[in-house]
Amino acid sequence: xxxxxxxxxxxxxxxxxxxxxxxxxxxxxxxxxxxxxxxxxxxxxxxxxxxxxxxxxxxxxxxxxxxxxxxxxxxxxx
Numbered sequence: 001x002x003x004x005x006x007x008x009x010x011x012x013x014x015x016x017x018x019x020x021x022x023x024x025x026x027x028x029x030x031x032x033x034x035x036x037x038x039x040x041x042x043x044x045x046x047x048x049x050x051x052x053x054x055x056x057x058x059x060x061x062x063x064x065x066x067x068x069x070x071x072x073x074x075x076x077x078x
Contacts (some may be wrong), residue, residue: 009042013033023045024076 008023018038021029028046032038061067 006063007046011038015033 007025009020010023011018011020017031017033018035019031020038020042022042022045025046026054028042028049030038030041030045032041061069
């Protein structure tokens with residue numbers, strides 16, 4: 001299933017780098033020599049974290065019959 005989500009990124013400029021992180025998801029941070037590179041790196045890091053979290057959750061679910069999966073829709077205020 002593909003869903004479209006939006007996330008807030010925080011960007012800081014240092015002398016040679018742009019560093020940033022996704023505000024809503026701990027652990028999603030990166031750097032780039034340009035804003036474009038930083039945004040792409042954050043995009044890639046976010047996809048990796050989401051995929052890793054899904055893998056861990058599915059492994060835990062497969063070990064027990066006491067779980068079920070549901071889709072939760074939320075609207076987060078800015």
